[in-house]
Amino acid sequence: MRQVTWGRASKAGLTTSIGALFMVVSAPLWVHLDWIALEYFDASLTTTLRALMSKGPITFVQEYSPHPSYQAALGYTAWLALQSLLYSYLPGPKCLGQRTPGGHQLSYTTNGLTAWYITHIAFLAGALLGLLDPASIAKHWQGLLVAANAYGFALAVLAPLKGYWCPTYREDCKISGEQHPLLDVELNPRIGKHYDLKFFHNGRPGIVAWTLINFSWAAYQRERLGYVTNPMLLVIALQTLYVVDFFINENWYTRTIDISHDHFGFMLAWGDTTFLPTTYTLQAQYLARNPIHLTPLHTLAILATGLTAYAIFRSANHQRDHVRTHNGAARLWGRPATFIRASYSTSDWQVHHTILLTSGWWGVVRHANYFADLLLAAAMCATCGVTHVLPWTYFFFMGVLLWHRCGRDERRCRAKYGAFWAEYCEKVPWRLVPGVY
Template sequence: MKTQILGFFTPWIIYALITLLHYFLPGKWVTGYVRHSTTGKLLSYKLNGRLVLLSTVILWLAAGHFELVAYDWLYEVRWFSLAGAVFFGLVFSLSIVLPYASTGKSLVSDIFLGRLENPQFKNGRIDAKMWLYLIGAVMLELNILSFIAHRYSEFGSVPAGLILSAAMLTYFIVDYLSFEKVHLYTYDFFAERVGFKLGWGCLAFYPYFYLIAIWATVNLPDPNTPLWLLVCYALLFLLGWSLARGANMQKYVFKTAPEKVFLGIKPKMISDGNKTLLVNGFWGLSRHINYLGEILMGTAIALSVGYPEVIWVWLYPIYYVALLLPRQIDDDKRCAEKYGELWQAYTQKVKYRVIPFLY
């Protein structure tokens, strides 16, 4: 019973630690893309995700070294930890929605999608969206380390495919936290509110579901995947990353310095005199080429563990498809309303929605 209780509250303790580190560690203040709903001023964000990640991992490894907690503790209490995160996510979601004015939609819609657009606390030192993504990313990394530690302690070795899958996820996390300012210009920040979808998603879903390929195969025999096949999976991941990161970076550069050349790509745009849209480079391939990149990365992570016949490993890339394709439809509708005839001209130049020459 003691282990169960400790396991349940483990994510609470870790989330509190991450919050304190985020608040007190130095960070870079960056002006974002979205504006305050009341004052109209551009919001500023304190960004220190990479430092928080490094500090948390060091503290976790130090705790294991000094036997304060087992290296594989999060694996041993995984179900209780997940339950604690689920409950914490529910409490947060209700507390960030119910005290605030309705959007005019149903209560269920408000709870799921949220009422506040970009809430910030402690004089802006904690932005709810950045905090949620930081919590999810750091907790995911600790789970990865713990699951790999369990595999090593039980079997004395870790399959190369499992290491590759863990490395891809870690790269995904480090990359995201290294380019936090770029993500201030993404759909989440200018189009979504903070409710169950984002709150519970980052606190309970993100840090546990994203490693489902490792979770489902960590105790299975070594599949002995050929080296050449692992190299192919790594290349598929890098292709996906190149599309996702390249597209987001090109958009960021275009938003902040419209005439600047990015990776040798001179920006081409169409304009109605007031608004402009980018129509070349990554954004000339499809309207949401970054979504294709995310799906390819998820597919590579699922394949790398070496058990394509295990259906659970495919839930991760399937989740991306289920999340991003409806988002693409919503984003297209939003852009059509915002840009009007300019958007129609844009879709004539960039005909494909996500997958070039196919969709």
């Protein structure tokens, strides 16, 4: 096999190792601090940090840290088991992912939408029949937070160990003597032939839970106020649209950077099981505790922004897939599509061909889907007003994440496509935000 560089970096330098260690230590503290701010300090991060400084870390942790509970741990375990069963046994369309640096093209069963429907119908039926309290997730949130943290850490430790001892596709692993043990090793770790650990955890425990958590916090708000506010309804509508669209287009997701490029380690293991369901739902958590009311004009403006962002996101991805599917014989915005025919090679010495689109949204900005993601994140957070920073965490996180991904994508594509990518950058100069960056 020939070593290729566009799929991963096999060596971790000192800076990377220090950064990884900092992330492992600080990440759980971040989500705990968010919960503490919401639970005890009226969602004020400033007041929370002042309390931390005045009391000292040990006393602060003793007084305010979330506590585990047997009931929450049992519920979280049952949740993982349910989603794992649905993932393993529900029928669904088969699709092929993007070719890996090692030359593999893996098959996936995309049954996420069915799993989402079954989960939410069961939750709704249980609530209507009086079998469960729809606000139970919100009421047991601190215990669930602890349980998710524990599972995310366990998964993040076990994933690289599996990569060292029994990798599924050794050609796609990044293993070297300099590799930090906390970093990701396997690209597509699987148990057996079909149970893909990364694909399962990327979509099921966190993203299926995202809307379920929102609905529970809405029920909690209704229990407190007697009604659900329009900002809560708006953020639930926008985020439900995002989640359902994700599962409708789950086959497309198998060809995105998360699946085709990111190796499975702490960032995805802990991030998808803990950070995603706790941080992406901060708007609903905030509004349940700090209800606000938007004017009809503000509501319409936020809704219009969110729907516009969604339309850009969906149409941009459709344009790229449409042109590639038709080998360039397509029209975008009423004109023949323009593009660059590029080639790249994998470690098995095979040469592959693709299209770099220079028209439609991809002629406006090189990462049109990222721009739409950022705009949609702003709309979601705007439902909470501008008096607190905490509910805007999702927007700031997405900004940093997408900026980082832009840089990483640029390096990867430059290594993968060479002169073809340089030509593309000349034709489409803007990376993330047209006219700005």
